[in-house]
Amino acid sequence: MAVKNRPDEFFDDLEAMSPGAREKYQIEKLALTVAHAYRHAPAVRDTLDKAGVKPDQIQKVTDLQKLPITRKTDLIERQKAYPPYGGFSAIPPEDIDRVFISPGPVYEPIQHEGIQWFAKAFWAAGFRKGDVVVNTFTYHLSPAGILIHEAIRDCGATAVPTGTGNTDIQVQTMHHLKATGFVGTPSFLMTVLKRAEELGYDVKKDFCLKRAWFTGEMLAPSLRKTFENDYKIDTYQAYAVTEPGGALAYECCEKSGMHLMDEYLIEIVDPETGKQLGPGEVGEIVATPLHNRNWGLIRFGTGDLSSYIIEPCACGRTTNRLTGILGRAGDAVKVRGMFVIARQAEQVCLSFEPVARFQIAVTRHEQRDEMKLKVELKHELSSIEKQKLSDELSQNFQNICRIKPDTIDFVPTGTIAEEQPKIVDERTWE
Numbered sequence: 001m002a003v004k005n006r007p008d009e010f011f012d013d014l015e016a017m018s019p020g021a022r023e024k025y026q027i028e029k030l031a032l033t034v035a036h037a038y039r040h041a042p043a044v045r046d047t048l049d050k051a052g053v054k055p056d057q058i059q060k061v062t063d064l065q066k067l068p069i070t071r072k073t074d075l076i077e078r079q080k081a082y083p084p085y086g087g088f089s090a091i092p093p094e095d096i097d098r099v100f101i102s103p104g105p106v107y108e109p110i111q112h113e114g115i116q117w118f119a120k121a122f123w124a125a126g127f128r129k130g131d132v133v134v135n136t137f138t139y140h141l142s143p144a145g146i147l148i149h150e151a152i153r154d155c156g157a158t159a160v161p162t163g164t165g166n167t168d169i170q171v172q173t174m175h176h177l178k179a180t181g182f183v184g185t186p187s188f189l190m191t192v193l194k195r196a197e198e199l200g201y202d203v204k205k206d207f208c209l210k211r212a213w214f215t216g217e218m219l220a221p222s223l224r225k226t227f228e229n230d231y232k233i234d235t236y237q238a239y240a241v242t243e244p245g246g247a248l249a250y251e252c253c254e255k256s257g258m259h260l261m262d263e264y265l266i267e268i269v270d271p272e273t274g275k276q277l278g279p280g281e282v283g284e285i286v287a288t289p290l291h292n293r294n295w296g297l298i299r300f301g302t303g304d305l306s307s308y309i310i311e312p313c314a315c316g317r318t319t320n321r322l323t324g325i326l327g328r329a330g331d332a333v334k335v336r337g338m339f340v341i342a343r344q345a346e347q348v349c350l351s352f353e354p355v356a357r358f359q360i361a362v363t364r365h366e367q368r369d370e371m372k373l374k375v376e377l378k379h380e381l382s383s384i385e386k387q388k389l390s391d392e393l394s395q396n397f398q399n400i401c402r403i404k405p406d407t408i409d410f411v412p413t414g415t416i417a418e419e420q421p422k423i424v425d426e427r428t429w430e
């Protein structure tokens with residue numbers, strides 16, 4: 001297997017395609033993907049036939065909107081009805097070299113040969129030949145461990161399959177092998193570092209850990225700072241989803257959004273209508289694998305919410321970038337056509353020092369959605385200061401959530417309990 005060792009930062013030529021070349025590439029791959037899946041995966045044939053769409057009617061990315069979103073629950077139901085693969089397998093059974101199992105259960109037939117693109121996410125994080133990387137993702141009953149192991153190898157680095165848990169053994173292994181890389185969740189790395197300190201190690205002196213690659217859990221900015229400033233560990237995150245087959249987006253050295261992987265066609269859609277949304281609009285991430293012929297998965301709805309940006313990245317990669325995972329489709333409340341997500345609202349409100357707690361109430365008045373923001377302060381402010389805070393909050397809300405609260409009320413301390421939901425939908429639909 002060819003190991004990439006080019007002096008430049010890109011894993012392959014796709015990462016720096018011009019917008020015109022990318023459009024052409026996507027259209028070609030999409031047509032091939034849909035035609036192949038229609039021919040070989042009965043579930044896809046069924047979906048297209050029911051939608052009254054012929055494979056050759058999917059010519060452009062926008063044509064995908066003619067097809068429904070397939071969700072994890074659909075996979076589970078279809079696999080129950082048509083075991084074992086629910087009609088989604090698009091290769092002959094004897095060509096399947098492994099079957100991944102993910103919770104559901106969902107059985108995913110894989111012919112792994114030639115799958116190298118997952119490595120791009122590790123390459124962008126700087127993993128190279130000479131690195132020794134502990135892979136703390138589980139190696140059984142989940143695709144994560146093995147897929148990531150192979151991706152680390154495809155970057156030329158040495159992979160150490162430690163799997164999850166066993167904190168003391170992880171500490172010992174990283175110390176003995178002089179591990180330079182960690183792959184896992186941010187919280188598990190923190191657990192390992194704290195345990196190392198309890199055991200008397202000075203992580204910066206006694207360990208060689210240079211970089212960490214995370215997925216499966218949000219990397220909180222405060223935790224990132226701790227890793228990077230206190231422990232001198234460079235951190236990268238990626239967005240990976242099991243069903244469409246791996247990492248869909250990954251950070252580069254700029255750490256400003258996650259580059260979309262060109263091996264998938266990623267749409268951001270309104271989860272209720274399936275309509276594609278534009279840059280900056282928050283919606284559900286929907287993925288269609290363009291290179292994975294094993295699996296006839298067209299328009300897989302991940303249930304995760306994000307938005308994308310189209311501005312060029314200083315690293316030179318030309319793909320659009322996801323702005324981060326903002327929540328789950330069920331957690332969002334649509335206000336005047338825009339999704340308001342608790343995590344985003346929290347990001348806005350808690351960036352102001354005087355704000356202790358907040359709650360959003362959405363009501364409906366004369367056929368118009370109204371958003372009220374209740375704010376509890378850490379300390380009392382003068383009315384001029386409150387007005388200033390209110391104006392700035394409102395503007396930041398507009399910048400981040402793309403919608404302004406109709407009113408901002410400062411409420412007495414103790415009004416909003418810790419366990420209360422951040423967003424309350426009080427609308428009644430009559």
Ligand SMILES: [Zn+2]
Nearest residue numbers: 252254313315
């Ligand atoms: Zn970049």
